[in-house]
Amino acid sequence: MQVLKQVPLFAELNEEDLIALQDITLKHTYHKKEYVFMEGEEREAVFFIHSGTIKTFKVDPEGKEQIINFLQAGDMFPHVGFFEETPYPATSEVMSEAVLFMIRIDDFNQFMLNHPEIAMKVMKILGQKISVLTQRIQEMNSQNVQHRVVYALIRLGQESGQLDKEEIYIDMPITNQDVANIVGSSRETINRVLNHLKKLDLIQVSRKGIYIKDINQLKEHVR
Missing domain, CATH: 1.10.10.10 (Winged helix-like DNA-binding domain superfamily/Winged helix DNA-binding domain)
Structure with a gap:
């Protein structure tokens, strides 16, 4: 249970809330080069990184890989699709052996409804990701x-x-x-x-x- 508190999003939860969170959380180890999910697959869960490094990317029509993010311990992914049914927007691949916490999206949505402070933190994370992506677009405009x-x-x-x-x-x-x-x-x-x-x-x-x-x-x- 205390391991979940190492995820920044859950660091301030009390013991009762952590127990409720633990009841809906699965822990899984992924090996290097293993895919967590593929772009276009039905979106089933949200993931939190306990250890390891994850790469998320899309593939263009010519088959070229475009990296979106490198994610490490404490990060949550993917960053879209809450409260709506959408497929995974990108592929996620393990770069170094990773331990992930997985929560089914319906369970996580309900947990956020019961814990508005978590929903607010998620909104803050999403806002930060939008800022980073905006910055990247500006960077890519450089010839x-x-x-x-x-x-x-x-x-x-x-x-x-x-x-x-x-x-x-x-x-x-x-x-x-x-x-x-x-x-x-x-x-x-x-x-x-x-x-x-x-x-x-x-x-x-x-x-x-x-x-x-x-x-x-x-x-x-x-x-």
Whole structure:
């Protein structure tokens, strides 16, 4: 029961409410490369991440992947479809072994009706996601791929990075192809951009994540 309190959305629930929540919650472990759900499937549940990393993405008519989000511990997904019957809007894939809490959408809707404070928090989360998506649209309008890459790294660092003064470590196994799928470019172009940023000593890249040495210097690079 206390594990559910580690999800920010439920952190302030009392013991009685946590028991009610536990009664409608299932816990499941997903392995790397496993799909939680596919775009277009009937929407059955909402998920909360206890541990691990999830990637959500859509596939365009040409078969190209467009990454929407990287999600980590404490995050909820998907972010649409409450109080209405809609299919899953995107595909979710496990990037590193993940433990998820799953609540059937009808049960979660009823829980929100019984706990308006949770509904208000969900609305706040949805508002934040809309702001992020608006920002991404503005970033994608840049014709300069290097600018789009830098904007994406800064956003990932601010959303999911571990901050130490001006240094940020993005602790995710993000590949160059993932970065390409975020900014709408080719892997070859991203290879050149990231190598350029590494030569400028602005970032370091490993299989485990991306290290931004000074986020202010990185921001200055695209001004």
